[in-house]
Amino acid sequence: MIDEIQKDIEQYQKIIILRHQNPDPDAVGSQIGLKTMLQEAYPTKQIYATGIDLAVLDWIGQMDQISADTYQDSLVIAVDTANAPRIDNNGDYLKASKIIKIDHHPNVDSFGEINWVDESFSSCAEMIYTLADKLEPLHVSQETAFSLYSGIVGDTNRFLYGETDYRTLKISAKLAKTGIDISQVALHEDEMSLQVARLEAYILNNFQVTTSGFGYIIIRKAAFDKFNLADGELDHAVPLIGRINTVNNWIVVSEKEPHHFRVNLRSKNVAINGIAEKFGGGGHPLASGVYVGSMDEVNDLIKDMDNLNKNI
Template sequence: MLQKISELINSSRSILIASHSSPDGDAISSTLALYNALKKIGKEVVAYNRDEVPGDLRFLPGSDALTRELPPGCSFDLGLVLDAGELRRAGTELRDRCARLVNIDHHPHSENFGEINYVDVKASATGILIYRLLNELGYAIDYPVALCIYTAILSDTGSFRYSNADPESFEVAGKLVAMGVDPWQVASGLYESQEEVRLKLLGLALQTLEVSPCGRFAALTVTGEMLAATGATAEHTDRFINYPRSIEGVEVAVFFRQVDAGQFKVGFRSKGHVDVGSLAREFGGGGHHNAAGALLKGTAAAIRRQVFERLGELLSNP
């Protein structure tokens, strides 16, 4: 399959690289790794996402080249959609703009929307798949690409703390460090460059902390009023879910973020016992065993009650 994708890349002149909206570290880093590499070998490449690059990822090479809008009538020989799970998360209009589509992903239940669907659910990050693809292309990985791939792996393994941090993750990361990637530079960019408004928002969010009576799940909530009061944006809520997840005894963490009147994005994180990917699909969303999300309509109270009741059922057995 890697060979087929490589052949498509080699035979294409114009290439679009896209990832899912509300992009995380893996989505953006994988996009930019492939963008930098294909641009260097002479392809006409556009990196696209419907949302902006999060502030803590703007240190990555090529981040200023990512576009949120495609010109009317613009088309491509090939579209490479990364880390999306479903085409709608990147944009269903991409099908009409690309003569061929390739889906590169590591999400379970990833939609087969491409002519080629390279999906490896055992891979710790889509960045790992990009590393494999570039090796298949014969690309001599340089520093900008190495930095992006390392960041993708670090992001999706929770700094190598999550259960998906497998031997391949450490092996590839080690090779990238040997190429010159500075782990502190990446950690500093991701975790040590917070804006003041983010901490103000976090202070408000922590006041909403709810821990279930059984102590096995916990949640935080961010409302539109909180965002307005602090001047923060949705991107400032990245990793807020790790706070309830870090509580001793908590197996599932939930993060409710208001996206509109009567609409909340719900994120789930599991420590392994509960398959939150399956839970999210019950609510019309998707994701991994340990990380998933969904978009729910209703009042904050009604949505919390709905989610908490289902989690109570799932965690009712000791």
């Protein structure tokens, strides 16, 4: 399959790299890392990475602004995106001649003509490194390494999550060997704005834990608006409840718009992606997400998450 990806990369003069909505460091790191890698290997090709720019992730790289016509006769590579509705694009990508999907989430939607999906990888950035490791003339420069290392550190939560294994650490060491400033990446991943600090204080003062070990916080719009968060900043606070030793799984519910609830689901050991899929979302077994349209659905989701622990 990797050989097929290389054939398409060599065939197309225009390559556009996409990722999922509400991007995290892995999504942007995979995008920018792949873009840089391809530009260095094929300097005469037109290579773009597109999507909404988030100020909190500008330290990894910024997105290109392209017209709808650019997608004509192009190859689209969607990274770190489980299903087509989550692609951060208004549908222009459908004008492309071919679509390749590279992802490490459960394969619920094979939306590409080529779908390289492997859940054993800790991050999509790790997959992009593997692409370069196996194919000539691709190579990993220091600039590429910075983006990919940022993606790996982000999706493993600085090597905390269970998907971290020997391969993850070996690839990370090879990226570090290029001379990137790994402490700079760690500082970017760890630092927070004053608004996020106040949000975390609010969460710690208001979250609930059931007797089964399920923790949750519901941040209604009136409260959410007070924090004046930049896009993407909420994600920094999602792991917080899981640091409590009596919490086994948890959710962060945020109502940015009236009756439009974003739910981040997390777990330490019991799979929660089935619940996310039940409500129209998806993700990893221990990290998933979904949007729901009412408090009734939020309450039903809370009950399901609580019951998971009771059935262990």
